[in-house]
Amino acid sequence: MKNNLTQKIILAHLTKASEMKVGEEIYLKMDQTLTHDITAVMAYLAFEKLEIPRVRTQCSVSYLDHNLLYVDHKTPDDHIYLQSIAKKYGLYLSRPGNGICHSVHSARFGIPGKTIMGSDSHTTSAGSIGMLSFGAGGMDVARAMAGLPMRFQMPSIVKVNLIGKLNPGVTAKDVILEMLRRYGVKGGLGKVFEYVGEGTQSLEVPERLTITNMGAEMGATSSIFPADDVVRRFFKAQNREKDFVEILPDQDAQYDEEVTIDLSQLQPLVACPSQPDQVKTIAEAPKVKVHQVYIGSCTNASYADIKKAAMVLKGKKVHEDVQLTLSVSTRQIFKQLLREGIIEDLIDAGARITEIACGACTGIGQAPPTKGVSVRTSNRNFPGRSGTADAQLYLVSPEVAAATAITGVLTEAKDVMEDVSILARVKEPLSYVIDDSMMIKPLEDGRDVEIIRGPNIKPLPINDSPTHTLRAKVSLKAEDNISTDDITPANAQFSSMRSNIPLIAEYAYSRYDAQFVQRAKEMKTSIIVGGENYGQGSSREHAAITPMFLGVKAVLVKSMARIHKNNLVNHGVIPILFENPADYEHIDLGDEIEIKDLIEGLKKKEVTIFNQTKGNSFNGVLDLSDAEVNILLCGGQLAYIKSQLA
Ligand code: F3S
Numbered sequence: 001m002k003n004n005l006t007q008k009i010i011l012a013h014l015t016k017a018s019e020m021k022v023g024e025e026i027y028l029k030m031d032q033t034l035t036h037d038i039t040a041v042m043a044y045l046a047f048e049k050l051e052i053p054r055v056r057t058q059c060s061v062s063y064l065d066h067n068l069l070y071v072d073h074k075t076p077d078d079h080i081y082l083q084s085i086a087k088k089y090g091l092y093l094s095r096p097g098n099g100i101c102h103s104v105h106s107a108r109f110g111i112p113g114k115t116i117m118g119s120d121s122h123t124t125s126a127g128s129i130g131m132l133s134f135g136a137g138g139m140d141v142a143r144a145m146a147g148l149p150m151r152f153q154m155p156s157i158v159k160v161n162l163i164g165k166l167n168p169g170v171t172a173k174d175v176i177l178e179m180l181r182r183y184g185v186k187g188g189l190g191k192v193f194e195y196v197g198e199g200t201q202s203l204e205v206p207e208r209l210t211i212t213n214m215g216a217e218m219g220a221t222s223s224i225f226p227a228d229d230v231v232r233r234f235f236k237a238q239n240r241e242k243d244f245v246e247i248l249p250d251q252d253a254q255y256d257e258e259v260t261i262d263l264s265q266l267q268p269l270v271a272c273p274s275q276p277d278q279v280k281t282i283a284e285a286p287k288v289k290v291h292q293v294y295i296g297s298c299t300n301a302s303y304a305d306i307k308k309a310a311m312v313l314k315g316k317k318v319h320e321d322v323q324l325t326l327s328v329s330t331r332q333i334f335k336q337l338l339r340e341g342i343i344e345d346l347i348d349a350g351a352r353i354t355e356i357a358c359g360a361c362t363g364i365g366q367a368p369p370t371k372g373v374s375v376r377t378s379n380r381n382f383p384g385r386s387g388t389a390d391a392q393l394y395l396v397s398p399e400v401a402a403a404t405a406i407t408g409v410l411t412e413a414k415d416v417m418e419d420v421s422i423l424a425r426v427k428e429p430l431s432y433v434i435d436d437s438m439m440i441k442p443l444e445d446g447r448d449v450e451i452i453r454g455p456n457i458k459p460l461p462i463n464d465s466p467t468h469t470l471r472a473k474v475s476l477k478a479e480d481n482i483s484t485d486d487i488t489p490a491n492a493q494f495s496s497m498r499s500n501i502p503l504i505a506e507y508a509y510s511r512y513d514a515q516f517v518q519r520a521k522e523m524k525t526s527i528i529v530g531g532e533n534y535g536q537g538s539s540r541e542h543a544a545i546t547p548m549f550l551g552v553k554a555v556l557v558k559s560m561a562r563i564h565k566n567n568l569v570n571h572g573v574i575p576i577l578f579e580n581p582a583d584y585e586h587i588d589l590g591d592e593i594e595i596k597d598l599i600e601g602l603k604k605k606e607v608t609i610f611n612q613t614k615g616n617s618f619n620g621v622l623d624l625s626d627a628e629v630n631i632l633l634c635g636g637q638l639a640y641i642k643s644q645l646a
Contacts, residue, residue: 004253005226006157006192013115015149022156022256023190027149031114032131033060033141036101036358037067038490039119041078041499043138044085045460046343046638050645053447054090058148059109061092061100065384066358067495069365073495077454081499083440088449089145090442098438099330099356102126102298106209107238107332108436114225115246117144121538122298122379124220127212127235128205130227130247132192135216135563137541139637147640151627155192155221156256162199164264168424169413172207173300173377173397176210176214177269178261181279185481186533188220189562191257195225196249196636204428205234206302214300214379217276219536219561225478230304239434268412270375271395274383275481282400283414287393289321291372293405295398296327296354297361300377303333304426305398310337310345311423312402312413316352319408323365327354335433351405363387363491375404382537383485385509387491387503399423430619458500461549463572465635466602470595472553475519475526476509477589482530483537484564488514488546490538498542501549508546518548529587530557535564544568554595556609556620558584569628572636574598575609576620583618587611595620 003011007020013028020026033055035043040062047055052567062082067075079096084091096102099120102125109117112130116123134150144150160179166172193215195208203211208225224319225231227247235244270285272278295301296310306328318324326346328334334356337343343353360366361378367387368374368386374386374393381393395406399413406416415421443449467535478486488494489511490502497504509516518528528547534557535543544567547555554574560583578584587593589615601607605622622629634640 002253003132004157004249004255005194005224005247005328008134008247009113012113017429018154020154022154024154026154027154028115028152029149030117030144031058032109032116033057033144034063034105034116034118034123035138035141036063036065036120037078037082037303038495038498039138039456039540040082042460042545043119043141044082046139046142047089049460049638050142050146050382050641052238055145057145059092060145061094061105061109063087063094064105064364065094065100065363068096068355068357068359069492069494070109071492073454074456077456078499080452080454080456083431084449084452086440087443088446088451090446092442093440094440095440097331097356099332100298100358102209103302103329106205107330109244112231112245117150118139120505122213125209125213127222127224128209129231130225132224133222133481136569137544137563137570139541140566143637143641147643148641148644150457151625152221153190155190155277156267158257158259159255160193160195161197161258161260162195162263163197163260164199164262165202165263165268166263168421169399170266170268170436171397171399172203172210174266174269175261175263176211177271177279178266180217182259184217184274184277185187185217185536188215188217188218193218193220193223194249195223200225201230202229204304205231206304206428210299214276217379221562237429237431239431244458268397268400270400270410271381273392273394274381276379276381276395281411285410287409288373290375290404290408291322292368292374293322293324293399293401294360294366294374294376294378296329297358297378298329300398301327301329301380302371303336304428305377305397306333306337307426308343308423309398309402311426312399312417313349313351313406314345316349316406316416318405322405322408324351324405325354325360326351327359328356331356331438332433332435335435336429357393364495365492375399375401375410380537381407382485384485384489391509424545456499458502461501461545462638463548463635466574466598466632468597468599470553470598471592472510472525472527473523474529474587474589474591475523475552476510476513476528478517478528478534480531481533481536482541484535484543485537487543488540490540501545504545505540505549508550517550523551524550525553527554527556527593528552529584530555531584532558533561536562541567541570544571544573548573569624569631570637571633574632575622577623579621586614586616586618599633602632604624605629
């Protein structure tokens with residue numbers, strides 16, 4: 001049988017036989033895991049509870065990369081805890097300053113044809129080197145680290161046929177923005193985008209990473225490129241040729257859908273506020289005055305990205321009303337750029353070089369001013385993502401970002417350069433600087449290592465099993481497209497509270513509905529009602545844990561993002577869909593509801609919701625697998641995993 005790339009990797013990792021029919025439940029072994037400092041503590045608190053002496057993956061890495069602002073004891077407490085966990089349980093630890101998880105992982109750990117699960121939605125970046133990669137919540141990563149197979153619905157596989165070649169000044173960012181323009185933020189649900197065709201040959205691994213990274217913005221299960229000669233060259237340049245494995249789709253492989261992008265027809269694009277699918281050409285975009293330009297993040301801070309930005313800026317100055325903040329994605333690339341004098345060019349132009357970290361991408365430092373306009377090379381532009389609630393975020397390529405920093409309005413590179421064709425000659429190095437000294441290797445035997453828990457490390461809250469009858473009030477009625485950022489904000493202040501659920505729960509929905517926490521506490525047991533695409537955005541499981549901690553037993557919505565649904569199930573919060581979305585109008589804030597025979601309803605995957613306040617009733621459906629139902633019946637994933645390991 002002819003298989004595409006995704007099917008080949010799935011076949012090699014199935015733990016139960018499957019016909020790989022779209023929508024069928026499949027179980028896959030995970031070869032690798034990654035976590036980062038913001039999501040990690042919950043994952044490892046859960047892993048500790050499993051009482052397994054050592055991770056059961058081929059390679060697990062804990063990255064300290066997101067929050068490196070040590071403004072008080074909280075983040076250093078987390079980092080010391082994570083370092084002791086890595087030592088005890090056999091993980092690699094990437095120290096602060098080594099680089100952003102996805103960029104480092106593809107360069108130094110990833111292996112084509114393997115699977116990886118990470119507690120970050122952009123783990124899909126590893127598709128750039130031909131890995132099948134998934135973002136998930138920390139509880140799922142704990143499960144993967146325990147060596148248990150991960151459950152998925154067999155995705156539909158979309159062939160993205162790339163033809164032609166990008167023109168100078170047009171970039172990989174424009175390829176994924178074009179995909180977002182076509183598919184929208186929900187268009188990737190249940191899909192793996194497999195990029196093939198002659199156009200892939202001109203895209204180097206970091207460019208491919210930009211594309212697979214932002215597949216997450218379409219809600220895609222994953223995105224992947226073949227492990228071909230381009231990837232082989234990357235591995236050689238990383239002095240890892242021995243880890244390279246060629247893996248290509250079979251000739252004439254079948255796909256569920258097909259789309260073609262002619263790279264030569266693309267123009268520089270921008271995602272306008274406040275969704276990554278609000279895509280326009282630079283020429284069509286509003287001529288707003290720009291206050292901040294941020295070049296960085298896992299999406300677009302590779303060697304070639306920064307070098308091209310420096311070429312646009314060379315010999316020019318950043319506009320006096322613009323702050324240009326720039327952070328390189330890894331220490332490896334920073335050293336390379338230093339040696340070539342590129343960092344000096346950037347400083348000469350007026351760039352502020354900040355730490356090698358996620359930082360500004362997720363609102364940890366470098367917030368724009370009130371109502372400010374920030375032009376960014378990162379991947380998300382939800383309100384509040386930058387740390388300033390009313391800032392307007394535009395997402396662009398590094399070349400457009402650099403040109404914009406010079407003029408103070410959205411500008412293409414060709415409009416500030418005499419010869420834009422020189423950008424096309426920038427290539428990744430033939431050999432990178434190799435220095436893994438900021439990576440702490442696992443111990444052979446960590447049994448005697450003591451786990452260090454500072455005061456910021458609080459126990460993981462555990463949910464109860466569901467009762468036969470659920471009586472609750474509606475503590476929140478939300479609209480469409482509620483993001484995990486709306487539920488649990490993600491800036492410096494909140495990131496350092498993630499290990500301390502009682503504290504961070506005080507801020508649940510604080511930007512969306514300042515009364516929610518007080519109301520939920522008074523109600524004691526409540527449900528949340530929402531619209532379409534509830535829980536979109538990052539894989540942040542705190543968006544499930546904090547409502548659970550405040551007594552939320554169920555979330556009743558029109559539709560829901562995949563990772564968030566998993567996180568709710570993992571923490572024993574029941575995700576219910578309106579059978580008829582119009583019933584959203586028949587339930588309001590404060591209404592008292594009753595669901596009888598809940599246990600039976602879970603098993604049948606349908607419930608009747610009585611709205612006692614309004615005197616009406618309507619049906620809810622549970623779009624859940626049998627395994628997910630069993631997890632909910634246990635009260636959450638932790639109790640379920642323990643029952644499987646017993
Ligand atoms: Fe970090 Fe932003 Fe990427 S938070 S992992 S740089 S999406």
